[in-house]
Amino acid sequence: MNIIEVSKLSKKFGDLLAVDDVSFGVEEGEVFGFLGPNGAGKTTTINMLCTLLLPTGGKATVNGFDVVKQRAKVRESIGLVFQDSTLDEYLTAEQNLKFHAYAYKIAKTEREQRMNELLELVELSERRKSKVSTFSGGMKRRLELARGLLHSPKVLFLDEPTQGLDPQNRRHIWDHIHNLRRKNNLTIFLTTHYMDEAENCDRITIIDHGRIIAMDTPDKLKDSVGGDQVRLKAEDNIKAAEELRTKYGISAAIDNDEVTFNIAQGNSFYQN
Amino acid sequence: MSDIFRGVWVVAYRELLRFIQERSRLFSSFAMPLIFLVIFGAGFGETIGAMVPGVNYLQFMYPGIIAMTVVMGAIMSGISVVWDREFGFLKEILVSPLGRSGIMLGKSVGAATISVIQVTVMLILAPILNISLSILMILQLLLVVFIISVSISGLGLLVAARMKSQQGFQLVTQIIIMPLIFLAGVFFPVNNVPLWMEFISKINPLTYGVDAIRQIFLGSEAAAALSVSIFGHTMSVLEDVLVVVVFGGILMLIAIWSFSRQE
Numbered sequence: 456m457n458i459i460e461v462s463k464l465s466k467k468f469g470d471l472l473a474v475d476d477v478s479f480g481v482e483e484g485e486v487f488g489f490l491g492p493n494g495a496g497k498t499t500t501i502n503m504l505c506t507l508l509l510p511t512g513g514k515a516t517v518n519g520f521d522v523v524k525q526r527a528k529v530r531e532s533i534g535l536v537f538q539d540s541t542l543d544e545y546l547t548a549e550q551n552l553k554f555h556a557y558a559y560k561i562a563k564t565e566r567e568q569r570m571n572e573l574l575e576l577v578e579l580s581e582r583r584k585s586k587v588s589t590f591s592g593g594m595k596r597r598l599e600l601a602r603g604l605l606h607s608p609k610v611l612f613l614d615e616p617t618q619g620l621d622p623q624n625r626r627h628i629w630d631h632i633h634n635l636r637r638k639n640n641l642t643i644f645l646t647t648h649y650m651d652e653a654e655n656c657d658r659i660t661i662i663d664h665g666r667i668i669a670m671d672t673p674d675k676l677k678d679s680v681g682g683d684q685v686r687l688k689a690e691d692n693i694k695a696a697e698e699l700r701t702k703y704g705i706s707a708a709i710d711n712d713e714v715t716f717n718i719a720q721g722n723s724f725y726q727n
Numbered sequence: 728m729s730d731i732f733r734g735v736w737v738v739a740y741r742e743l744l745r746f747i748q749e750r751s752r753l754f755s756s757f758a759m760p761l762i763f764l765v766i767f768g769a770g771f772g773e774t775i776g777a778m779v780p781g782v783n784y785l786q787f788m789y790p791g792i793i794a795m796t797v798v799m800g801a802i803m804s805g806i807s808v809v810w811d812r813e814f815g816f817l818k819e820i821l822v823s824p825l826g827r828s829g830i831m832l833g834k835s836v837g838a839a840t841i842s843v844i845q846v847t848v849m850l851i852l853a854p855i856l857n858i859s860l861s862i863l864m865i866l867q868l869l870l871v872v873f874i875i876s877v878s879i880s881g882l883g884l885l886v887a888a889r890m891k892s893q894q895g896f897q898l899v900t901q902i903i904i905m906p907l908i909f910l911a912g913v914f915f916p917v918n919n920v921p922l923w924m925e926f927i928s929k930i931n932p933l934t935y936g937v938d939a940i941r942q943i944f945l946g947s948e949a950a951a952a953l954s955v956s957i958f959g960h961t962m963s964v965l966e967d968v969l970v971v972v973v974f975g976g977i978l979m980l981i982a983i984w985s986f987s988r989q990e
């Protein structure tokens with residue numbers, strides 16, 4: 456059985472269909488990526504899976520538990536790193552972790568051991584007694600990752616885990632993610648804006664306007680994408696390429712006064 | 728059930744940590760009552776003289792200020808929820824296995840514990856104002872403070888249950904909660920005021936909280952003339968507390984219900 460099972464999941468905010476009839480399954484131990492531009496519905500999907508939002512349609516289970524009817528069980532099974540920081544900046548790194556350990560009822564000996572291990576892993580051991588408000592963005596992100604892992608969840612949700620990080624920290628986080636997967640058979644569900652980052656996943660789902668456009672392994676996805684090359688002439692090519700990259704996670708090249716890039720379905724892309 | 732208790736103590740524990748670590752909050756919670764006491768005491772003290780034989784204005788107002796601190800502290804529990812929502816930490820709490828009712832009650836117990844600490848420190852002023860204290864009195868006082876604070880936090884938490892911004896909360900506080908505090912008999916007895924005011928004061932649950940605390944300080948005899956009387960019946964401390972508990976309990980239930988259904 457899949458550890459995450461989603462069928463025809465929808466979420467409406469008033470008239471806006473933020474997530475539209477989405478179905479997919481994630482296997483245990485898989486690194487599953489959600490790739491899409493701003494407002495695609497990535498965070499909304501995660502919020503439904505982690506019991507913070509009620510779906511307006513469809514059904515989803517995590518670790519075999521229904522996200523609507525068995526919320527407490529789902530909450531015990533998952534760890535989260537949200538898109539925006541959810542640390543208490545007035546407390547120290549250690550106090551943040553301790554709060555989490557109390558909330559998830561982790562026994563004292565296990566707590567101390569895991570805290571040491573994880574702080575080591577994210578390279579924050581020396582700063583454990585510092586207030587989080589004195590941390591850099593990257594350090595906060597790493598602390599959140601450690602906290603999300605503290606209670607040994609079955610599934611880890613990472614909403615843009617590398618957002619705002621420099622390339623070195625970004626690689627670090629990815630190393631951690633791969634390590635974790637290898638050691639603990641942890642399932643990881645993550646979102647990103649970047650195609651190059653999504654390549655680290657076992658499978659990628661491309662989502663836009665709340666709908667799944669494509670779902671496959673990074674290699675196959677790239678192959679199929681290779682078929683459709685889009686060329687366009689913009690007034691400001693550099694700006695256009697930049698926009699493609701930030702908005703759609705597409706790496707575009709500029710040659711002969713044209714911006715060229717590859718996309719799964721060039722036709723549907725034009726309509727945007 | 729054990730999950731609810733865990734929620735209460737985990738959340739309350741963090742409130743206390745925050746209180747101890749935020750020096751400015753620690754300071755302002757003592758400074759404000761002191762300023763009130765000095766200014767109002769100096770301003771009215773001479774003019775008013777004795778409220779009843781043996782009780783001067785400062786002695787009358789001091790328990791009122793303590794009660795006001797308790798009420799404001801209880802309302803702070805709500806601010807704390809809105810604060811957590813605005814700064815994201817609420818999500819960390821909401822996706823944890825802690826139940827919603829445990830979270831709300833934890834905020835409430837946290838605020839009540841802070842109130843007990845504040846009141847204990849404010850007791851330093853009692854000898855200066857010539858109010859005699861006994862151990863029994865202090866124990867009774869702190870117990871009543873705790874109960875009243877937990878109850879009244881129901882009001883703050885109800886306002887906060889769905890509130891998204893600090894500004895929204897401040898607005899409600901200014902329009903509804905501050906008037907309720909001023910009409911609760913902190914600065915003047917509620918028996919000798921215009922009828923409309925007396926009516927509002929007597930249906931205002933906060934009045935009974937203030938009255939309970941004042942009676943403990945001044946003793947029921949001296950306080951009798953100043954206490955709340957309903958149709959000629961003078962409220963006792965126990966009756967006062969009961970009114971507050973029932974009122975707060977109902978608001979707390981609605982607050983938990985509303986909080987549990989938020990998205």
Ligand SMILES: Nc1ncnc2c1ncn2[C@@H]1O[C@H](COP(=O)(O)OP(=O)(O)OP(=O)(O)O)[C@@H](O)[C@H]1O
Nearest residue numbers: 468471473491492493494495496497498499500538
């Ligand atoms: N609470 C809400 N109320 C109303 N609309 C919302 C709410 N949350 C999200 N939306 C809308 O739902 C859509 C999907 O938002 P979502 O946050 O899921 O996007 P996303 O893919 O995570 O985007 P980003 O990459 O910017 O994080 C957006 O159009 C957004 O405006």
Ligand SMILES: [Mg+2]
Nearest residue numbers: 497498538614
């Ligand atoms: Mg998002």
